[in-house]
Amino acid sequence: MVFGIIVGPFVLKWVNPADWSSNPMQLTQEFSRYCLAVEVMIAGIELPKRYLRKEWRSLLMLLGPIMTIMWLISSAIITFTFNIPFIQALAIGACVAPTDPVLANAILKGVFAETHVPLRLRNILTAESGANDGLGYPFLFFALFLMRIGGGKAIGTWVYATWVYQILLSAVIGAVAGYVSRKALRYAEMYGWVDKESFLLSSITLALMLVGVCTIIGTDDIFCCFIAGNSFNWDGWYQSEADGSSLHDALNGFLSMTFFMYFGTIIPWSAYTGALKPWRIAVVVVAIMLVRRLPMLMALYKFIPAIQNWQSALFAGWFGPVGVSAVFYAVETYKQVNVHSDSNAGPTFKNHNKHSKGQLV
DSSP, X not given: OHHHHHHSTTTTOSOOGGGTOSOHHHHHHHHHHHHHHHHHHHHHHHSOTTHHHHTHHHHHHIIIIIHHHHHHHHHHHHHHHHTOOHHHHHHHHHHHSSOOHHXXXXXXXXXXXXXXXXXXXHHHHHHHHHHHHXXXXXXXXXXXXXXHTOXXXXXXXXXXXXXXXXXXXXXXXXXXXXXXXXXXXXXXHHTTOSXXXXXXXXXXXXXXXXXXXXXXXXXXXXXXXXXXXHHHTTTSHHHHHHTTOOHHHHHHHHHHHHHHHHHHHHOOGGGOSGGGOHHHHHHHXXXXXXXXXXXXXXXXXXXXXXXXXXXXXXXXXXXXXXXXXXXXXXXXXXHHHTTOTTOTTOOOOOOOOHHHHHHHO
């Protein structure tokens, strides 16, 4: 990221992504979308076979009450620091509630992690970061629907438009696509119709295809890719056949480096004035790091079977990276607030109070 800042328009002016596209916001979101899709697909594939069935209790706790509390705490910090209405802070808090799979892979892989972090803990944190990225949509659209519609009608719309259409349908598509792809690949491999390179890239191809399909029909492509990755390696066959390949590790490094270099070039330095003074941003960052996740993990870890002692809870509580997924949801929020027609989930918000809208943007 520092390199991106240096070569970007703020310092050396060698690279300016605004010159690459007439819609820089869309470019940023699509870049982050494909990074996340590939990363959550890899996360799903690299989990042990039938992992979601084995650790459903732990995941239910992490993705349910704990993620909800993370969202509410982040929103409270934002509303008190920036003095904006809580309903708007809920939309911003939804951007930082998920843990980022791109940064998670950088932390949970390598010699140090394999030596010092228990395998079961690494697996549950990988699964959490893969699943909760896609599950950021319900939190985001809860706030957006309340701002747009309000009352009981907003709740009803949120349930069927977000949970049923975006989340449930994405899970079904991902499970079916992963199952069919696994069977087809196994059949092709048995008859020698696929070479080693194509075999290894099949999971990435599946992720790219699902992004296209889900974007067309307006469902949650990130969550779909995570479920597809689990389904693709449900019996452990693909991972055992690909064992020893460094493709996924290479992709993790490539995607994390390129995205954060790109991010360094698009940071809107001129916007950090007024309510967005640097000291306010610093307060939010420190407060979110300290209280968004750590206290409740320490308090509730006994209800999470995969976290077996307070030392693991301390690591899991401190482990809560905010990165690519936050950028993705921030752009989605910006587009929804401005009722952009190219938003993945369609327009949801129209607020005639320009001051209120400006604060959220």
